[in-house]
Amino acid sequence: MRNQTKRINVGGVLIGGNTSVKIQSMTTTKTADVEKTAAQITALGDAGCEIVRVAIADENDALALNRLKEKVRLPIVADVHFSPKLAVLAMENGASKVRINPGNIGGEKEIKYVADCVKRHGVPVRVGANTGSIEKQFLQKYGRSEFALVESALYNVGLLEKFGVYDIAISVKASDVPLTVRAYTLLSQKTDYPLHLGVTEAGTYEAGLVKSAVGIGSLLVNGIGDTIRVSLTDDPVKEVYAARQILRACGLDEDFVEVVSCPTCGRCAWESMKLAEKVTEFVKPYRKKAKLAVMGCVVNGPGEAKDADLGIAGGVGSCVIFKKGEPVRKVKAEEAEEEFFKEIRLLLQ
Ligand code: SF4
Incomplete structure (x- = not known):
């Protein structure tokens, strides 16, 4: 039995609420290089990727989304760190979802600025907390633990809700597998927003594959998780094949x-x-x-x-x-x- 979660719509692809577990990956090209990025997204889609995330490192990356959208069929998630302005620019240029890191996006004022734009464009947001960037107040209170990760994510979810945003996905990733599993398990008890699973900085192909399979797999077999991203220091197409294998091993994909x-x-x-x-x-x-x-x-x-x-x-x-x-x-x-x-x-x- 899968955990019941809310459903969100990422550019026509549904996450959560009893829909299939969606496979995500992230491009490794410079996003502003539209030709190369589009080619990589197409290869990811052919391998079975359903939603793709791209890094928005500067204005050129954000502005490129418009042209990129014309060339690919997968919904594009803008991955933004440190800059609420880039999050807004990415949405204005057609991002289907935006991922913010609560540890570095700023405080209440910045979240409100992002939330207002989210509402204007009707796109969902992922609050993506990582052990590497937990906000100070939670680190001081709980140390580098599942409690700090979950509290940090939920605090920022609360801010988004306060400003009227409810289409939210959450992730609480660590590179430590048991910590990742504890964090998602705790989070799943506290929220019914859809959960994006992953083990961050999992490593090169073999180590990353095993860590991701153990971390993501043990959550999925317990009914936790609505979308997954396998992180490998390798060709992202391999992430997608690995994600497919994990879903199959967990009995969540029978058409193969x-x-x-x-x-x-x-x-x-x-x-x-x-x-x-x-x-x-x-x-x-x-x-x-x-x-x-x-x-x-x-x-x-x-x-x-x-x-x-x-x-x-x-x-x-x-x-x-x-x-x-x-x-x-x-x-x-x-x-x-x-x-x-x-x-x-x-x-x-
Ligand atoms: S199928 Fe035959 S060869 Fe393969 S492991 Fe079994 S006994 Fe050995």
């Missing part, structure tokens, strides 16, 4: 082709690992619920993978193609790959 493969052992008499990798790569773009199996041996393979719609298991000199655990035909080992791909295409057409 799952490839199961055994780890192999001394009974394996063919190159099943290589084929498993090729098949996994091949099925990535398909949006269809199906299960394929690539198994190391005919002794245990078909039986172990009997819930697969289609599978292959290797023997000495030949392989067996099976469906739901039942052998359908035997193929020569050298033709196994080609024959298996023929069957996969038929299944997925």
Whole structure:
């Protein structure tokens, strides 16, 4: 059961309120370089990203949003630090949502200035608190803890509400996974605004992937979270594929082709690992619920993978193609790959 949250609309994409968990990512290009940024957003969208965030570091970035919007189909979130003026300029130039960091956007006066513009343009706001920039008064009171993160975020949410803004998403990210999980869990008990999940500064590909999967995944399986962003020091397209894998592992995305493969052992008499990798790569773009199996041996393979719609298991000199655990035909080992791909295409057409 997912936590019930309010629903917000980010440029036509809904977050919260029983809608699917949305995948977000962030561009790494200079936003004012419209051509490069648009190309990256298109690649992110093709990989499955549903909402994209861009850095608004200066006026040129904010002004570029207008032209960028013409070139891409994903809603664009303006990521603003320190400058309420840039937040306003980004909204005036078509941002579908604005992300502010409560630790550096300023006080009540600045929030009111942003809130007035938010109301004029009818866009939602994310209050994105990070451990690295918690406001002093909360740090002094609670130290670097989940309480400081949550109180800081909710204080700023309260200010937005005071000025009439109610379309809000909240995040409370840390690079420490247990702290992130504690913070979101606490936050989910105190608010019904939709939550944007992420582990910040998670690291390079492998470490970042594991930290994000553990942090985001443990929240999602407990029903917490409405939109996710995997942070990797790598190509953001990989963030999107990683986000998709996390949603699938949590049972929140069923329209995909799952490839199961055994780890192999001394009974394996063919190159099943290589084929498993090729098949996994091949099925990535398909949006269809199906299960394929690539198994190391005919002794245990078909039986172990009997819930697969289609599978292959290797023997000495030949392989067996099976469906739901039942052998359908035997193929020569050298033709196994080609024959298996023929069957996969038929299944997925
Ligand atoms: S399917 Fe066969 S090769 Fe793969 S792990 Fe099981 S026994 Fe070993």
